[in-house]
Amino acid sequence: MIKCPKCNHTLVATTMVCQFCGTDVSQVPRPVEQKVDKNAYKMLSKSTLRGFYFVCGIQVALGIFEFLLGMGMFGSPGEMMKTVYEVYGLILALVGTLLMFRIAAIYQVSSAFCAVEVVLGVVFIISAPLTIEIPGLKWGIIVMGAIQMISAGFLFYFAEETAVGSMSA
Numbered sequence: 001m002i003k004c005p006k007c008n009h010t011l012v013a014t015t016m017v018c019q020f021c022g023t024d025v026s027q028v029p030r031p032v033e034q035k036v037d038k039n040a041y042k043m044l045s046k047s048t049l050r051g052f053y054f055v056c057g058i059q060v061a062l063g064i065f066e067f068l069l070g071m072g073m074f075g076s077p078g079e080m081m082k083t084v085y086e087v088y089g090l091i092l093a094l095v096g097t098l099l100m101f102r103i104a105a106i107y108q109v110s111s112a113f114c115a116v117e118v119v120l121g122v123v124f125i126i127s128a129p130l131t132i133e134i135p136g137l138k139w140g141i142i143v144m145g146a147i148q149m150i151s152a153g154f155l156f157y158f159a160e161e162t163a164v165g166s167m168s169a
């Protein structure tokens, strides 16, 4: 609410002309919408934050695992997939880390990133039986792809939950 400087009537904050005396009130300062940044952060329930950090941790662990996979640490994942695992593993670990520190810019791309994770999870699961000979590695990647897709779903949820306030425009 604002007050008309001439007749002192209380007016709705969106008012441009006082309906009581006709004074132009467009220049009257409006109450600034409450910044919720740090308050919203504190208001998040402990379980939500715990879940959020847990999912971020899984993302970082997956990223590191996929990078090592690309490097051939667990046997060759096939020439075609090698680079995908290396590059994507690094990105995954980086995004997980930045989210953990609640960097606002990463929140803005996190939902798109979750979609990429699901798509690549499918690619990993489908390609593993075709490109990998080592049975242990093949199953490892299938499980990894599944974990990636599930954690992407949780990340999508938690990013929405925890971004309230930290992203306020």
Ligand SMILES: [Zn+2]
Pocket (backbone or CB within 6 Å): 004, 005, 006, 007, 008, 009, 018, 019, 020, 021, 022, 023
């Ligand atoms: Zn007035």
